[in-house]
Amino acid sequence: MGGLITICPFTTFVMSVITVENISKQYIIDHQKGKGGTTLRDVIAENVRSIFGGKKEQDRVTHEEFWALRDVSFSIEQGDRVGIVGHNGAGKSTMLKILSKIIEPTTGTVRIRGRVASLLEVGTGFHPELTGRENIFLNGSLLGMTRSEIRKQFDEIVAFAGVEKFLDTPVKRYSSGMYVRLGFAISAHLDPEIMIVDEVLAVGDAEFQKKSLGKMRDNSASGRTVIFVSHNLTAVQALCNKTLYFEKGQLIEQGETNQVIASYLSKVSKTRLSREWDTPEEAPGNDLVRVRRFELTPEYQDDLTHIDVRTPMKLRFEFWNMMERANLNLSLHLNSLTGECIFNIGTKSQSYGKGLIAGECTIPGYFLNDGSYTISIMIVKDTVTPLYVMEEGITFDVEDYREGIAWYGKWPGFVRPQFPFTTEVLEEDVPVK
Structure with missing residues (x-):
């Protein structure tokens, strides 16, 4: 027996307008198994085999509940x-x-x-062959409104959507942005x-x-x-x-x-902020150098437990040097999840003997944009010879944060710095021709 959806008359006092009780939704997914393939070559081979008396392989269909x-x-x-x-x-x-x-x-x-008005995807409730004007009346009628009620809101809908020039054009010729503007305007103005x-x-x-x-x-x-x-x-x-x-x-x-x-x-959060090995024998590396610790420490804001664009971060890298004497430096690569290098910085090359060596770097707040990032680090000899590279040693997410900004789309770019950027009035009351 299926679930139940009931629509009740709307009342004006504060109450539960939607009550959902123990809702479940099941789908049945079919999986086809067997030796017979589904490519064109497999289909032709199966048909030829059956023509010459061969036994056609039977597929088995199994059903999975989702x-x-x-x-x-x-x-x-x-x-x-x-x-x-x-x-x-x-x-x-x-x-x-x-x-x-x-x-x-x-x-x-x-x-x-x-009464419910829904805008679930681009073009929801539109008939592609009808014009924008006709679709406004169609959607209004589906919401149970009379033509006179729709006419009262018509001009406001058109102005909000900004589609005046294309009002009598079939919506199948609209761009996705025009679709959404008109669909939202209809849903928002027809009194749901x-x-x-x-x-x-x-x-x-x-x-x-x-x-x-x-x-x-x-x-x-x-x-x-x-x-x-x-x-x-x-x-x-x-x-x-x-x-x-x-x-x-x-x-x-x-x-x-x-x-x-x-x-x-x-x-x-998909972060991996710390990796550590207790002894050189179990640590990644080679006979020359081995990694002891790779750690990113965020300075969380406002008692949060996730990194956002405001969060400063300190990166610390420790490694064992097994060489008697070598000129070494660290090279750090911060990459996007898709592999683009956001920046690469390095330490100065210095002479080190055997022992435990550490490098530390701070990534300031308001530098990275929201997104997913990885950090790789390279130990370099004589500024030109990589001795060991730890790829994607650290992975972390940066979440968005905005205050006093009305733009809610994706902020462009990989970095989001707050450089000094000011404006000033050079001259007042300048006549404009």
């Missing part, structure tokens, strides 16, 4: 702005599709009070009691993102409920007062946004 959601329960009150965070495959989109009545749950109950928005706002430009977040705040202030899914945690923090954290189909945590996001970041 649970996209498992026993999820939560409630959302009227006027809440709720963010949903988690990695790809966590179950976020499945949950939104259930709330939007696109799919039904396998088990459990969902109760929704009010509950508004569901997926990752699509990332397609828009900075001005559109700012307008959209402001509109969702306004909708919430007027008593409407907003559910917002995004990998951009800064946008979630800017908009949402509550957040749900999903992982592998389960609801891990729910509550106040800053607390849930801090918990999420601490749990999903």
Whole structure:
């Protein structure tokens, strides 16, 4: 027996407008096994074999149960702005599709009070052959609005979306940005009691993102409920007062946004900040040099347990030198996860005898942009001969942090320094021709 979704009349006092009780969603995945292949060559070979009396190999089909959601329960009150965070495959989109009545749950109950408008992907609810004008009326009618109600909002929708010149053009000719602007404008202005928005706002430009977040705040202030899914945690923090954290189909945590996001970041961090070996015999290296310790120590901000763009970091590298006397220096490479070298720095070459040698470097806060990074270090002799390279000895993530900035898209570049950059008035009241 499938799960249940019920729609109840909307009421104006503060209450739970969405109640999710023990929702699970199961999919059946088919796997084909056997000696017969699926390439064109394999198919031709199988057919030729059967023509000449050969026995055709039989494939076996096995079925695997996959649970996209498992026993999820939560409630959302009227006027809440709720963010949903988690990695790809966590179950976020499945949950939104259930709330939007696109799919039904396998088990459990969902109760929704009010009219729902959803923007889950580019072009949601659009008919590609219809014009922008026609799609506005189509979407409004799907939300249960009369033509006169749609006309009252029509001019505001068009102005918000900025598609006046293309209003009578079939939407199949729209760019992805135009699709999103019009889709969001329709969803936000046609008076839904509950508004569901997926990752699509990332397609828009900075001005559109700012307008959209402001509109969702306004909708919430007027008593409407907003559910917002995004990998951009800064946008979630800017908009949402509550957040749900999903992982592998389960609801891990729910509550106040800053607390849930801090918990999420601490749990999903992929960092490897320290590596250490007790004796030269077990340490990586060779007969000339061996590594004792490689460690990155962050100076966490505001009692956090994750690195963000503000966080200074100290890197320390220790190695045993087995040579009687050699001129040595360290060369450090910081790389992006995709392999681009962000910077390379080195120490001065000095003469060392046998013993334990240490090098230390500080990466200041407000230098690296958000992203994933690796650090490799090289021990060099006579400034030209690498003796040993430890590739990707340290891996770490830098999370975003912004204050007083309305841009919520991805900040460009690998570095994000705060160099002195000022403006001044050279002359006032200059007439402009």
